[in-house]
Amino acid sequence: MTNEIKYVFDNDRSSFSAWMDGQKVGFATFIRTDDGKFILDYTQVDPKLQGQNIGAELVKQVAILARTENRKIIPTCRFAKIVLQRSPEFSDVID
16 A cells, blocks of 8 residues: 555546545546636545545646636635635636
8 A cells, every 4th residue: 555646637527536546535526617717616535534635635736727727716615715725826726
């Protein structure tokens, strides 16, 4: 068991997932809008692994993608909103 977390983007599902030892341990989903935004609507992490920054990293992966696609994020997920507010390096992508 390596405990290394890999973050994988799934364009078809508009999501990022976190994988550890071949098991999906978390995910974040978003919706692309016609006006150039992401609605970051859901983040979930295996309860046994909460507190290890997996959820925060998933949110940050969405923010990096939003920046790459020149989009803004509307965080409707309460957790994502908190993460983004506490991450000034992503202030440019928050709507």
